[in-house]
Amino acid sequence: MYSFIVNPIAGNGKAKKIYESIRHLPILQNKATFYLTEYEGHAKEIVRMLESNKAKGEPLDILFVIGGDGTVHEVVNALSDQEIRICYIPGGSGNDFARGIESDKRPKEIIERAILDKDEKTYWLGTYTADDGITNKFVNSIGFGFDAAVVNRARKLAIRKLLSVLRLNEFVYLFALLVELVVYKPLEISLHLDGKEKTFKNVLFATVSNQPFMGGGMKINPDAHNNHEDFSVLVVDNISKWKVFFLFGTVFFGKHTAYKEVYTFKTKEVTVRAHQRIPYQVDGEYGKLKAASIRKFPQPLYIKGAKKTTK
Numbered sequence: 001m002y003s004f005i006v007n008p009i010a011g012n013g014k015a016k017k018i019y020e021s022i023r024h025l026p027i028l029q030n031k032a033t034f035y036l037t038e039y040e041g042h043a044k045e046i047v048r049m050l051e052s053n054k055a056k057g058e059p060l061d062i063l064f065v066i067g068g069d070g071t072v073h074e075v076v077n078a079l080s081d082q083e084i085r086i087c088y089i090p091g092g093s094g095n096d097f098a099r100g101i102e103s104d105k106r107p108k109e110i111i112e113r114a115i116l117d118k119d120e121k122t123y124w125l126g127t128y129t130a131d132d133g134i135t136n137k138f139v140n141s142i143g144f145g146f147d148a149a150v151v152n153r154a155r156k157l158a159i160r161k162l163l164s165v166l167r168l169n170e171f172v173y174l175f176a177l178l179v180e181l182v183v184y185k186p187l188e189i190s191l192h193l194d195g196k197e198k199t200f201k202n203v204l205f206a207t208v209s210n211q212p213f214m215g216g217g218m219k220i221n222p223d224a225h226n227n228h229e230d231f232s233v234l235v236v237d238n239i240s241k242w243k244v245f246f247l248f249g250t251v252f253f254g255k256h257t258a259y260k261e262v263y264t265f266k267t268k269e270v271t272v273r274a275h276q277r278i279p280y281q282v283d284g285e286y287g288k289l290k291a292a293s294i295r296k297f298p299q300p301l302y303i304k305g306a307k308k309t310t311k
Contacts, residue, residue, distance in 0.1 A: 002032045007067030015091030044078035068092015073283035087114040087305040100211030114305030122300035124228045131291040145205035148279035152286040173215040192271040204236040222254030233265040
């Protein structure tokens with residue numbers, strides 16, 4: 001049996017359209033149950049219900065998720081049974097997780113591949129423990145500073161819906177970036193990378209990544225390769241605002257790492273500390289914290305329906 005979690009408002013209704021286009025596929029008839037989320041946190045409740053039913057003997061062969069990165073973030077943070085196979089159908093605005101797993105863009109093909117093919121990917125998540133002591137998982141990245149401020153700004157942009165209708169979602173982040181660049185003030189951040197401390201005085205942003213993509217296709221951490229051993233960390237420090245324009249002009253191609261203000265690291269564990277609460281984003285979700293300890297989650301997520309198999 002197959003269960004679908006659908007966030008109908010993801011991608012300004014894109015996920016709902018996908019749901020309507022696939023719900024009557026012959027391959028799903030009498031085998032699928034669909035759950036449409038109604039509020040923030042609802043996906044977590046559905047996952048817990050499905051796990052409870054599975055523990056009582058109700059079969060769950062594949063859990064399909066139709067939505068954006070935020071929907072996936074909710075699902076993995078509620079998931080306690082790592083043996084449940086996940087199939088992600090990108091229906092959000094950014095869909096960076098889909099890029100990270102090299103997903104197909106065609107919902108019907110993704111579903112058929114997930115059900116008919118035996119191939120699956122292992123995808124390694126990260127965890128972060130904030131200064132409130134709560135630990136959560138992340139699928140794509142956790143970022144501190146400017147990128148978090150831009151994420152928060154992008155969610156509030158009036159032009160966001162128009163860009164989505166025009167299928168120009170990648171420009172939402174660009175518009176937010178231009179607005180935030182005017183008001184943003186650099187931060188002082190200390191990073192403990194596998195026990196070695198590095199302090200940066202004028203940080204534009206710092207990002208810890210499971211895979212290269214962020215912000216709707218920006219190759220923010222081009223050296224990131226999803227694995228169980230380490231993260232890719234990127235820090236932009238002491239850069240002038242005018243130069244930021246040129247940096248982000250190259251970020252979709254991953255060429256920004258050539259700038260002398262860009263520092264990259266590989267690390268198994270990283271702790272981020274600041275003197276005050278700073279903005280952060282995790283899988284596109286915004287918040288503020290003063291410190292965070294980041295590690296790899298010890299068990300992989302099993303992904304069905306993606307095009308290629310990673311090692």
